[in-house]
Amino acid sequence: xxxxxxxxxxxxxxxxxxxxxxxxxxxxxxxxxxxxxxxxxxxxxxxxxxxxxxxxxxxxxxxxxxxxxxxxxxxxxxxxxxxxxxxxxxxxxxxxxxxxxxxxxxxxxxxxxxxxxxxxxxxxxxxxxxxxxxxxxxxxxxxxxxxxxxxxxxxxxxxxxxxxxxxxxxxxxxxxxxxxxxxxxxxxxxxxxxxxxxxxxxxxxxxxxxxxxxxxxxxxxxxxxxxxxxxxxxxxxxxxxxxxxxxxxxxxxxxxxxxxxxxxxxxxxxxxxxxxxxxxxxxxxxxxxxxxxxxxxxxxxxxxxxxxxxxxxxxxxxxxxxxxxxxxxxxxxxxxxxxxxxxxxxxxxxxxxxxxxxxxxxxxxxxxxxxxxxxxxxxxxxxxxxxxxxxxxxxxxxxxxxxxxxxxxxxxxxxxxxxxxxxxxxxxxxxxxxxxxxxxxxxxxxxxxxxxxxxxxxxxxxxxxxxxxxxxxxxxxxxxxxxxx
Numbered sequence: 001x002x003x004x005x006x007x008x009x010x011x012x013x014x015x016x017x018x019x020x021x022x023x024x025x026x027x028x029x030x031x032x033x034x035x036x037x038x039x040x041x042x043x044x045x046x047x048x049x050x051x052x053x054x055x056x057x058x059x060x061x062x063x064x065x066x067x068x069x070x071x072x073x074x075x076x077x078x079x080x081x082x083x084x085x086x087x088x089x090x091x092x093x094x095x096x097x098x099x100x101x102x103x104x105x106x107x108x109x110x111x112x113x114x115x116x117x118x119x120x121x122x123x124x125x126x127x128x129x130x131x132x133x134x135x136x137x138x139x140x141x142x143x144x145x146x147x148x149x150x151x152x153x154x155x156x157x158x159x160x161x162x163x164x165x166x167x168x169x170x171x172x173x174x175x176x177x178x179x180x181x182x183x184x185x186x187x188x189x190x191x192x193x194x195x196x197x198x199x200x201x202x203x204x205x206x207x208x209x210x211x212x213x214x215x216x217x218x219x220x221x222x223x224x225x226x227x228x229x230x231x232x233x234x235x236x237x238x239x240x241x242x243x244x245x246x247x248x249x250x251x252x253x254x255x256x257x258x259x260x261x262x263x264x265x266x267x268x269x270x271x272x273x274x275x276x277x278x279x280x281x282x283x284x285x286x287x288x289x290x291x292x293x294x295x296x297x298x299x300x301x302x303x304x305x306x307x308x309x310x311x312x313x314x315x316x317x318x319x320x321x322x323x324x325x326x327x328x329x330x331x332x333x334x335x336x337x338x339x340x341x342x343x344x345x346x347x348x349x350x351x352x353x354x355x356x357x358x359x360x361x362x363x364x365x366x367x368x369x370x371x372x373x374x375x376x377x378x379x380x381x382x383x384x385x386x387x388x389x390x391x392x393x394x395x396x397x398x399x400x401x402x403x404x405x406x407x408x409x410x411x412x413x414x415x416x417x418x419x420x421x422x423x424x425x426x427x428x429x430x431x432x433x434x435x436x437x438x439x440x441x442x443x444x445x446x447x448x449x450x451x452x453x454x455x456x457x458x459x460x461x462x463x464x465x466x467x468x469x470x471x472x473x474x475x476x477x478x479x480x481x482x483x484x485x
Contacts (some may be wrong), residue, residue: 262458
């Protein structure tokens with residue numbers, strides 16, 4: 001082999017080896033990318049696995065049997081559990097006179113010949129009462145009469161009242177009890193049938209109970225519409241939404257409420273379509289408190305206040321899943337300090353925070369966000385991919401805190417705005433209870449009937465009225481009178 005051939009052979013070998021090196025570099029690069037993606041997936045799955053109602057926006061109903069250990073945001077005090085010294089306390093009391101009095105004779109005196117003489121002179125040492133109910137079915141017969149009038153020589157016939165429409169029907173009290181069990185009590189139609197049939201020994205069918213609920217809801221149409229209008233005219237409202245199952249499909253219950261009124265509606269969509277269908281936010285012009293669910297921001301003419309309890313839960317999640325993110329702890333302390341300052345100012349009779357505190361909190365807010373962004377920079381990808389760059393959960397939270405600063409801090413600028421959205425969460429919580437106890441709704445009409453009654457009942461409770469009496473009045477066709485009594 002000539003020297004030229006040897007050189008060509010070596011050159012070809014070098015070229016082949018260089019190509020192999022390039023190929024191996026590409027393989028290593030791809031492997032590093034796969035490792036990075038797998039590590040990110042592990043982080044995301046671990047974070048998802050660790051999520052619960054305490055460190056995320058997940059509802060308590062999703063925790064299952066493995067309830068998270070409570071970690072209250074309040075500082076521990078040195079007080080003992082339970083009522084404190086000086087607490088007025090509460091006892092079982094009653095106002096009525098007893099229907100029956102039973103005298104308890106000393107055992108040694110029971111067979112004594114002088115018992116009759118002694119018992120008349122006996123004094124009462126102590127009285128104890130038993131409060132019980134008597135379960136009894138009352139049947140009232142209504143007769144129409146035929147009379148011969150001697151004055152006009154005619155036959156006069158009476159008619160039944162409008163409320164009596166059938167030869168045999170159930171009264172308002174029994175109907176109100178059936179509706180209350182199925183709605184307020186979250187008892188299913190079948191179990192309501194079993195309870196009423198067993199207690200009263202009457203054969204009330206499931207179809208009859210369902211009809212009672214539907215008729216009650218129908219008589220509340222005007223009242224629920226009045227509640228919707230009152231909510232829409234309020235200065236501050238709370239909004240939330242939650243999923244429920246209707247006929248095997250996921251539907252969304254939308255809540256709009258305040259301290260005096262509760263309005264609930266249902267729609268197949270969670271976002272703007274559902275909010276439009278509810279008919280509150282499209283007409284609203286005040287302040288709404290809600291979480292960071294994006295569709296709320298479509299209503300530009302409304303002032304928005306974000307629930308800081310949601311933010312705190314997310315910050316706790318960052319603390320637990322990303323221990324190096326010290327800014328999360330700092331931001332949590334800042335929110336709690338803002339809340340404490342507001343509460344202290346209210347105790348002193350003030351209507352707003354001092355300029356010193358407002359400037360102090362504003363500076364700390366910006367400083368914490370700056371530190372958080374520095375700790376979590378957005379890494380530009382070398383690949384020319386379309387769409388938004390993936391930020392990750394932590395950076396997304398940071399950007400939200402920066403973007404919605406005014407809405408997050410609204411509660412210290414306007415003392416009427418609450419720190420959290422607990423009002424809406426309380427008003428909507430029974431949807432999950434109903435689902436757990438009774439299962440899903442069979443139809444959309446059934447779900448709407450339930451929400452009409454619960455809108456009415458929720459409003460009645462806020463006006464400190466008796467809910468059973470309210471349902472009884474609704475069945476009688478005069479639901480609004482509960483608010484005037």
